[in-house]
Amino acid sequence: MSKNIPGIMRQKGYVPWLYLLPALIVMATFIIYPGLNTLYLSLRNTDNSAWAGLECKAGESCWGIFENFHYALTSTIMQAAFLNNIKWILIMVSVTVGMGLLIAILADKVRYESIAKSIIFLPMAISFVGAGVIWKFMYNYGTGQVQIGLLNAIVTALGGQPISWLTEPRINTLALIVVGIWMWTGFCMTILAAALKGVPVEILEAARVDGANEWMVFWKIMVPQVLPTITVVITTMVINVLKIFDIVYVMTGGNYGTEVIANRLYIEMYKNYQPGRASAIAIVLIMMIIPAMIFNIRRFQEQESTR
Amino acid sequence: MKTLNRFLHWLKGLPIHFVLIGLCFIWLLPSIGLLITSFRPVQDVNETGWWTIFSKPKGYEEFQANCAPCHGAEGDAIASADLTDPEFVQNYRRSFALLAALEKEFDGEPHMGEISIPDENTTATIASYMRRISGIEARSKFTLDNYIDAMTGYRGNKTYRADCAAGAQSVDLFCDIRDLANPRGMGRAFINSLLVAIPSTILPILFASFAAYAFSWMHFRGRQWLFALLVGLQVIPLQMTLIPISRLYAQLGLNGTFLGIWLFHTGFGLPYAIILMRNFIGSLPHEIFESAYLDGASHWTAFYRLAIPLSVPALASLGIFQFLWIWNDLLVALVFLGGENPVLTYQIGNMVTSLGGGWHLLTAAAFISMALPMLVFLALQRFFVRGMLAGSVKG
Numbered sequence: 001m002s003k004n005i006p007g008i009m010r011q012k013g014y015v016p017w018l019y020l021l022p023a024l025i026v027m028a029t030f031i032i033y034p035g036l037n038t039l040y041l042s043l044r045n046t047d048n049s050a051w052a053g054l055e056c057k058a059g060e061s062c063w064g065i066f067e068n069f070h071y072a073l074t075s076t077i078m079q080a081a082f083l084n085n086i087k088w089i090l091i092m093v094s095v096t097v098g099m100g101l102l103i104a105i106l107a108d109k110v111r112y113e114s115i116a117k118s119i120i121f122l123p124m125a126i127s128f129v130g131a132g133v134i135w136k137f138m139y140n141y142g143t144g145q146v147q148i149g150l151l152n153a154i155v156t157a158l159g160g161q162p163i164s165w166l167t168e169p170r171i172n173t174l175a176l177i178v179v180g181i182w183m184w185t186g187f188c189m190t191i192l193a194a195a196l197k198g199v200p201v202e203i204l205e206a207a208r209v210d211g212a213n214e215w216m217v218f219w220k221i222m223v224p225q226v227l228p229t230i231t232v233v234i235t236t237m238v239i240n241v242l243k244i245f246d247i248v249y250v251m252t253g254g255n256y257g258t259e260v261i262a263n264r265l266y267i268e269m270y271k272n273y274q275p276g277r278a279s280a281i282a283i284v285l286i287m288m289i290i291p292a293m294i295f296n297i298r299r300f301q302e303q304e305s306t307r
Numbered sequence: 308m309k310t311l312n313r314f315l316h317w318l319k320g321l322p323i324h325f326v327l328i329g330l331c332f333i334w335l336l337p338s339i340g341l342l343i344t345s346f347r348p349v350q351d352v353n354e355t356g357w358w359t360i361f362s363k364p365k366g367y368e369e370f371q372a373n374c375a376p377c378h379g380a381e382g383d384a385i386a387s388a389d390l391t392d393p394e395f396v397q398n399y400r401r402s403f404a405l406l407a408a409l410e411k412e413f414d415g416e417p418h419m420g421e422i423s424i425p426d427e428n429t430t431a432t433i434a435s436y437m438r439r440i441s442g443i444e445a446r447s448k449f450t451l452d453n454y455i456d457a458m459t460g461y462r463g464n465k466t467y468r469a470d471c472a473a474g475a476q477s478v479d480l481f482c483d484i485r486d487l488a489n490p491r492g493m494g495r496a497f498i499n500s501l502l503v504a505i506p507s508t509i510l511p512i513l514f515a516s517f518a519a520y521a522f523s524w525m526h527f528r529g530r531q532w533l534f535a536l537l538v539g540l541q542v543i544p545l546q547m548t549l550i551p552i553s554r555l556y557a558q559l560g561l562n563g564t565f566l567g568i569w570l571f572h573t574g575f576g577l578p579y580a581i582i583l584m585r586n587f588i589g590s591l592p593h594e595i596f597e598s599a600y601l602d603g604a605s606h607w608t609a610f611y612r613l614a615i616p617l618s619v620p621a622l623a624s625l626g627i628f629q630f631l632w633i634w635n636d637l638l639v640a641l642v643f644l645g646g647e648n649p650v651l652t653y654q655i656g657n658m659v660t661s662l663g664g665g666w667h668l669l670t671a672a673a674f675i676s677m678a679l680p681m682l683v684f685l686a687l688q689r690f691f692v693r694g695m696l697a698g699s700v701k702g
Contacts (some may be wrong), residue, residue: 005593013608019521019610020533023514023577031540034548034555041550074699099330106327109320118688119331122338125684125691126677127635129652133659133673134337137344137666145428148356148666157458182334187695194317194696236554246637246652250659264557265546275550282547293539300538302532 035286042068042279052276068280078281081259084173088244088260092180093237097230098179100188104196105218107189114305117193121186128183128246135179136251139165169257176258179247184240188233195229196222232299235292242288345670346449349466352667360448366436369429373422383438396441402431453671460492494674496654500676502565503640503650504633507572508626511580514573515625516618519584519609524596534585541578548575549642556643563647571643574689576629583694587621588614624694627687631680652675 043065045052056062063070072078103120107113123131139151141164147153151164165175199222207217223230245262248254253264261281269278343357355365371380374390382390394411399405406427409418418424425433438444452466461467463477471482474536480486521527522534552571553562561567599609615622623672637652645649649657653671658665684691 005526010526015606016521016525016527019517019525019606023581025516026514026570027540027577028553030571031543031548031578035543037551038547051425074681103327103330106323109323110327116327116331118685120334121688122681122684123334125631125680127634127637127652127680129637129655129659130673132678133655133669134341136659136668137338137341140666146356148352148353150336150356150358153356182337190692191696194692212593218423239542239544243546244630245546249637250656262544262546266638268639271552275554279550281380282550285544286547289542289544293542296542297535297538300535 006241038279038282041275042283044276044279046276047273048275068276069284071277072284074279078264080257081261081264081301084258084260085242085244087173087181088177088241089238091174091177092184092241093234095181096184096188096237097192097233099185100190100233101192101230103185103189103224104193105222107193108196117186117189123183124186126183129250131179131183132247132250133177135182136166139175141165141167166252166258169172172252172256173258176247176251179251180241180244184237188237190227191233192226195226235295239289239292242285267270341670341673344666345453345674346451347667348446348450348452349667350446351448352670364436366432366439369425369432370436373419373425373429373433376422377420382437390437391441393441393443396437396443400434400438400443402427402434405434405437406430413511453667457597457668457671457675458492458494459486460489460495468658484586490649491654492558493654493672494652496649497675499644499648500634500650500652501574502648503568503644504630506565506569507576507633508630510569510573511576511629512584512622512625514623515577515580515584516588516615517610518577518581520614522581522604523589523591524584524609524614525606534582537578537581541582545575545638549638553642561643563644565644565648568639568643571639572629572633575639580625580629583625584618584621587618591617620690620693621649623687623690627683627691628636628694631683634680 041048043052045067047053051065053062053064053067056067057063061070091265103116107116110116137148139152140147140152141152141162142148147156147162151165156162163171166172203221203225204217207221212220243262244260245266248258248260248263249266252258254260256266262285265278265281265285268274268281340357343360344352347357347360359365370382374382378384378388378390383392383644399408406424409424409430411418435444439446452468455461456467457631459480461470461480463470467476467480467486471480476482479489486492489495522530554661556562556567577654585655595613596609604612635652637656640650640653641656646653646657651672655669655676658669658672
């Protein structure tokens with residue numbers, strides 16, 4: 001980008017830093033310093049008075065200074081959280097991207113495209129907390145005759161027994177993921193729709209003239225054309241899902257086997273007062289996100305080189 | 308032939324409409340349920356599902372099966388036993404009184420004649436239906452009470468209006484405009500949310516504009532490197548930084564203050580804001596800057612006379628994005644503001660865990676918190692989508 005700046009605009013060496021300084025100071029204080037501090041805290045004991053692991057009892061397995069990571073990586077509750085996060089990633093990312101693509105393609109063919117897209121996108125505008133209330137009501141489980149939750153009303157109307165969606169360990173994580181899907185499909189749809197509009201119409205028409213059916217047009221032309229966008233959407237969604245907190249916090253509080261990493265972090269810090277453990281969990285979380293971060297930087301550098 | 312072709316074409320499109328409209332319907336349904344419930348009286352909310360507003364009231368069928376054959380479909384067929392007369396029904400308003408009357412013989416015949424006497428549950432349902440049609444417990448299908456109760460933080464077991472009319476309100480209510488500032492209410496929380504969101508939107512945009520201009524139109528060493536760092540910072544999870552910052556704030560006395568949360572949101576909004584603004588300002592044609600310089604403009608004039616006015620669309624996108632992001636945030640508000648200055652999301656989160664089944668209040672509260680973002684979104688969708696496409700990754 002440097003080559004585009006007219007030479008006449010050269011300035012004294014310190015001037016750019018005057019423009020950059022406010023932003024740099026705030027970011028250093030609120031992102032870089034705390035990031036490094038979290039790394040330090042993750043190696044400290046509960047009240048930050050000594051290195052972690054000094055109080056390890058003889059005979060018990062101990063990771064020394066990495067004792068907090070011992071907890072963050074191997075404790076039963078954290079392993080349950082990892083498993084749930086993997087469930088979240090697999091189901092939510094595939095469904096939101098798949099549905100987003102499907103709706104983007106279908107909506108492109110109808111006259112009420114903008115209305116349909118707005119409806120799918122609307123949940124994006126509301127908070128996770130609001131969505132949590134909406135869906136907790138959908139999932140409401142009445143112990144008596146009357147079901148005021150829509151899903152259980154449908155189940156009982158079909159002759160089934162009402163289901164306690166949010167406490168039944170086999171389905172409750174799935175029930176929470178559905179809320180995430182409801183909220184984020186619109187995001188995937190919007191970005192993919194914009195990419196699909198960029199596919200040249202001539203190519204599509206040429207393929208159709210040559211006798212390709214819609215299915216082949218989709219797989220052989222549309223998907224390869226928007227593949228870069230799909231990867232971007234997937235990376236973004238994976239990052240979002242790894243950080244998922246509010247839905248779980250509001251709907252189950254992480255109980256009944258629905259624990260996720262970010263909620264555990266909150267509980268360790270503000271309920272159990274274990275900043276060391278909470279910091280270790282934060283470090284584990286960032287480790288999981290770093291691949292996506294590197295991917296983003298690479299993509300940025302590619303974009304810059306073709307600018 | 309032509310009409311046939313058109314018909315076939317229409318038929319081919321049918322599955323698309325079916326799937327698309329079906330999906331839209333499913334997507335809307337949960338929100339519609341919330342909206343309808345928030346306007347229903349509390350008794351109705353707990354007795355019947357929101358979809359029953361489209362059908363007859365509870366007890367209608369039982370009444371038709373057991374009472375209508377003699378008392379008439381409206382309940383007023385027998386003048387001496389008019390079931391729409393409140394004074395008459397008053398004697399049978401409880402199910403046990405009604406059941407006793409049904410079991411008694413009537414002119415030497417069983418009261419119910421051929422029909423078997425209903426069980427206790429059914430009798431209770433019928434009694435409640437009779438209370439409704441006779442006007443003893445007249446209640447309209449829809450009410451604004453839930454919103455009033457939610458706004459004022461009313462927690463009694465009647466309604467704010469009923470308690471105030473009877474002068475039986477709890478000690479922390481005044482029954483006038485001051486109740487909107489009740490710390491438990493959504494009215495106060497709404498103001499707090501605005502107080503958090505507006506400065507936290509303006510500050511990062513301001514700082515980001517300066518930085519983005521420097522990244523776009525100034526020479527300095529390490530520019531590429533610094534910008535790549537920003538792209539990386541953009542995905543840092545907020546959770547990484549909560550613990551050290553809340554310790555720092557505890558030392559500085561910033562926990563629970565607006566200043567603390569403004570600064571935090573500014574720090575976290577900046578990477579995305581700078582990237583978005585730089586993509587926009589950097590893509591402005593360089594000729595206009597060049598000619599401004601030939602005319603003797605400085606960087607400062609180029610910045611605020613050219614770059615800023617030309618980036619209004621980007622500023623709008625960014626503003627909406629950041630505003631909604633902060634308005635909808637729970638985690639940061641929970642950690643840095645907590646109960647001292649409760650915002651909407653905090654208040655609702657609290658209600659969900661402490662109120663349990665108070666659906667009439669919860670639905671109203673949730674809708675109060677959703678109304679503004681929905682309005683902003685529907686009115687300014689264009690800018691919102693543009694901002695999303697330009698950044699597409701946000702921490």
